[in-house]
Amino acid sequence: MRPSIKQVANLAGVSIATVSRLLNKPGSVSAETAEKIHRSIEQLGFRPNFNGRNLRAGNSRTVGVVVPTLSNTVFAQCLQGIELAARELDYSVMFTTTEYLPHDESAAVELLLSHRVDGVILTVADAGANATLDLLEREKIPFVLTYNQLAQPVPGETPCTRVSVSVDNRAAACDAVTHLIRLGHRRIQMLSGRFNASDRAIQRYYGYLDAMRMAGLDPLSAIEVERHTLTAATDYQQMMADPAQRPTALFCSNDLLAMSAMRDLRALGLRVPQDISVMGFDGIPVGALMEPVLASVVQPSEQIGDVALRTLVAAIERGVIAGGDAHAASAGGMRHVLPHGVRAGGSAASPDQS
Structure with a gap:
């Protein structure tokens, strides 16, 4: 059986109300009394039930x-x-x-x-x-x-x-794609999770469109995948099939998707960034530990x-x-x-x- 507040009070030689006051308002009892109660709590291994207290007060904290x-x-x-x-x-x-x-x-x-x-x-x-x-x-x-x-x-x-x-997901995505454009990329494609599963992804797609149009570039159709950890090798094979039409950079709607893309592209014999650049979104710390370091939007x-x-x-x-x-x-x-x-x-x- 767990020790009770009554046992604490009896061992300390005080009332239950005094123990309760100490637990709820530590400054409401004298230092001498508080010391006796704390010794009793330690000796008995008593743990206050704050859930009960909070629920009686009308909240659970x-x-x-x-x-x-x-x-x-x-x-x-x-x-x-x-x-x-x-x-x-x-x-x-x-x-x-x-x-x-x-x-x-x-x-x-x-x-x-x-x-x-x-x-x-x-x-x-x-x-x-x-x-x-x-x-x-x-x-x-x-x-x-x-x-x-x-x-x-x-x-x-x-x-x-x-x-x-x-x-600002849209502005942040626009900045990411603008970074790729300033590096000299003109054929940039977006890789994303399903738009219907994430309103962040669709806002980032609008940011991609903003950057491409401001630069006078034609947006490419977005590639949507079910989950960021799944392979999209078939999509990459189709995307890279025609050297004259294939993108030179991928903007990914999150960092895990970008890292998955780098894995799959390497499996196809492509080098990052020599054959294709990859940009992520999130700035998760593990991206900075990769080789090469993952370029990304960093959000706090x-x-x-x-x-x-x-x-x-x-x-x-x-x-x-x-x-x-x-x-x-x-x-x-x-x-x-x-x-x-x-x-x-x-x-x-x-x-x-x-």
């Missing part, structure tokens, strides 16, 4: 996190930012994944809500039309989107009341998690203090757009270096 996967370290970095900020603010974190399956998003959120989380941080397939987000709004559960980039408010239209933390994933958690907690606590709608407290259509950078790695070079 737990936030839920839904991400597509942890196999892509960009989401693991984000989760680390969330966890570190939550620890600082005395919150706990529960997380689950959807494996990029839009129909699993609602089930994931329902699971977290069954554990009485106070709010949710999530990345969804499409933030523009999403039943899961509609559910959270109906249930008045505060939430913050990460990586999903909310559209700019249109004058005259009803303002969006959702909150997001991301980079840990900071995205940190800002999302602090934004969510502020909304939760304003709602609890006010006794009203916590989601309304976070409303206003806030778009936290964080800065991105471009890592000029060796995987992208001038096409004249063949």
